[in-house]
Amino acid sequence: MNTRSPLIVGLVALGGVALIVIAFVYWVEPASSLPSFFPGHVAKHAAEANHHHIKHGIAAFFVGLAALVFAWFQTGKKKAA
Amino acid sequence: MIVGSLISYAQAIALGLLQGVSELFPISSLGHSVILPRLLGWDIHQNDPYFLSFLVATHLATAIVLLLFFWRDWVRIIKGMGRSLRDRGIAPDDNDAKLGWLLVVGTIPAGLLGLLLEHPLRRVFASPESAAIFLMLNGFLLYGAELLRRRAPETDTDDDARLAKQVGFPHAFGIGAAQALALIPGFSRSGATMGGGLLAGLSNRDAARFAFLLATPIIGAAAILKLPELFGPHGAGIRGQALVASLCSAVTAYIAVRVLLRFFETNRLTPFALYCGIAGAICAAVIPFL
Numbered sequence: 050m051n052t053r054s055p056l057i058v059g060l061v062a063l064g065g066v067a068l069i070v071i072a073f074v075y076w077v078e079p080a081s082s083l084p085s086f087f088p089g090h091v092a093k094h095a096a097e098a099n100h101h102h103i104k105h106g107i108a109a110f111f112v113g114l115a116a117l118v119f120a121w122f123q124t125g126k127k128k129a130a
Numbered sequence: 131m132i133v134g135s136l137i138s139y140a141q142a143i144a145l146g147l148l149q150g151v152s153e154l155f156p157i158s159s160l161g162h163s164v165i166l167p168r169l170l171g172w173d174i175h176q177n178d179p180y181f182l183s184f185l186v187a188t189h190l191a192t193a194i195v196l197l198l199f200f201w202r203d204w205v206r207i208i209k210g211m212g213r214s215l216r217d218r219g220i221a222p223d224d225n226d227a228k229l230g231w232l233l234v235v236g237t238i239p240a241g242l243l244g245l246l247l248e249h250p251l252r253r254v255f256a257s258p259e260s261a262a263i264f265l266m267l268n269g270f271l272l273y274g275a276e277l278l279r280r281r282a283p284e285t286d287t288d289d290d291a292r293l294a295k296q297v298g299f300p301h302a303f304g305i306g307a308a309q310a311l312a313l314i315p316g317f318s319r320s321g322a323t324m325g326g327g328l329l330a331g332l333s334n335r336d337a338a339r340f341a342f343l344l345a346t347p348i349i350g351a352a353a354i355l356k357l358p359e360l361f362g363p364h365g366a367g368i369r370g371q372a373l374v375a376s377l378c379s380a381v382t383a384y385i386a387v388r389v390l391l392r393f394f395e396t397n398r399l400t401p402f403a404l405y406c407g408i409a410g411a412i413c414a415a416v417i418p419f420l
Binding site for chain 1: 219238242
């Protein structure tokens, strides 16, 4: 896939950075302190309130990294067909 | 809890030897580690935390063996990926870079699905009865992959050049996603990748080589992620057994890679399909009466 659209490349890069930030939030914050729209968020009195969603963080981190690599490749010189 | 008698050293040796072989042969290591204890009347259960910690050690040993076995290939692949990052693109003749990114694309869906589905699937399908049935289905899957394989002409003599040219990124993604089947005890991860490779037009040997390369990061990452559990409370009383099992697993994994790469030069998945079908059917019939 080779889009070369600056808008799409920018959005993918932005998404990649956002996912990496989300990964750190998952690693640092317990489940009850996560924003309520994050998968894995639980109420303060729930049994898993102090659980850290390490795996969610790893998943977000690697997808974010993949998005950044994709965006990086898209900024390279266009090869002749 | 009598910690010292959770897994005996004899059981650890048997499970370690079995793990090394069954992880790389397309016959489901997880399925065998669920079925064998029931067949032999061992009081070991797949979902017990200490058993999962024990399995982590044997998986890590298998991943280390794979990494060392393909060490030169990995060095070339990583150098190729570095070149492509530097040049911001994969050069048409850079097979190492293409193979490296194919492995990354194949690893991402397997890793994500593994992270998300491992616990729910193991909870639901961890019984020896279901593992036996899925082992039988794994046999059909392997046989089906052999029947439906696409035979692409082999134009290159270099192994990695063939892989890089015959496997596309969508194929790599599909093969990676198919590995998630192996989260169900009875289905084989290497079987899914080898079958996917055949459907993508690879020869049996190339499909096996791609499966082994794809296995290394996934098995290694899963093992490293869970390694702290082995050194935590769940590892108490089984660390010695885990070490012995890991050594046994490493030996059989090494033999398995050598044997399989040579075996697939001239042979097919059919014997493994037959084994899984017959063994699964027999176990499914026998286990309810044990």
